[in-house]
Amino acid sequence: MGDSSLTWVIVLVVLSMFLSLWVSLSLKRVPESTALLVESFGKYKRTLSPGLNFVPWPMQKPKTDIRNLYTYTQERKADARSNIEGADMKPAPARPHPLAVNGFVSLAEHMMDPPEIWAIASDNTRLQPDVLVFFAIIDPALAVYGVQNLGESMKLLIESTLRQEIATRDADTVLRSRVDIGTALSDALEEATASWGVKILRVELQEIVFAPEVQQRLTEAREAELQGRASKVAAERSGEAQIIKAEAERKALLIEADANKQKLLVGAEAEKQAQILRAQAGLESDLMKAKGLEAIGAAYQHYGESVLVEKALEAQVGIAKGLGANGATVIVPESVAGLTGALTALSRAWKATQPRTEA
Secondary structure, three states: OOOHHHHHHHHHHHHHHHHHHHHHEEEEEEEOOEEEEEEOOOEEEEEEEOEEEOOOOOOOOOOOOOOOOOOEEEOHHHHHHHHHHHOOOOOOOEEEOOOOOEEEEEOOOOEEEEOOOOOOOOOOEEEEEEEEEEEEEEHHHHHHHHOOOOOHHHHHHHOOOOOOOOOOOHHHHHHOOHHHHHHHHHHHHHHHHHHEEEEHHHHHEEEEOOOOHHHHHHHHHHHHHHHHHHHHHHHHHHHHHHHHHHHHHHHHHHHHHHHHHHHHHHHHHHHHHHHHHHHHHHHHHHHHHHHHHHHHHHHHHHHOOHHHHHHHHHHHHHHHHHHHHHHHHHHHHHHHHHHHHHHHHHHHHHHHOOOOOOO
């Protein structure tokens, strides 16, 4: 009985150890932003999400030999640019970077900087587009089982799309169509990688590099274009300056003409006022003369002709006395007679102008 109990204890201990080992081998911890593929007897079974997962061993095993998931990176862009001036102009090398380590597929955003590619434009100009593609793996099973080599397939797709887009444009159009080329490349990648479990996030066409001799010609053409634009701007500014000067001169002439007009108007107004004043002065003088004549007429009307006749006769008597004392003949001067006649005529004229009164 004792041996039997000991045997059962040993069996239980062995079973416990085996169960513990089996459980430890079946528990798999998946880090954040990664995924783990599980196969059952060589066939894809499921995809483990981040966290602690149970994988019954040995019926199911994680796939750890993933070699077709990688991207390209170039760390020394300066060295790559220096190769452009070389005789062979070989593309700069790019180092593959794995996207799965020990079977854990990275789900984070990745960048592909493929080896620099030479393309030929429609005018036979050789150029080298530098492109960056940002993507993320959204279905690890499709990325591993849906395409034989994801990294190489994406690289070849980028090369062929860029060459096709550039071949339909000349060098100048390529420089102006960087956005269009990037959009076309993004559309082509999205369509092709949809069945590869990859999502294209964005595509950036950083720059387009030409061969040294072509780059020199483009630089010279660009400088000539800038000089032409500068000359055009200078001519436009000179024309604008002349227009402004002519406008200023026109305004000055208008201001001067307006000043002369105002001066003439002021002079004419002053002359008009002087004429008015002179006319008023003449009118007042005439009025004063008329008033004097009116006063004389009034006096004559009141005192009659007797006063004038009396004064005239007194003057003639005085003259006669003087002459009679000397024994001379008395002669009435013509001026005295004329004065008497004039006074008589004036008296008659005044009476004629007076209104007659009814008796």
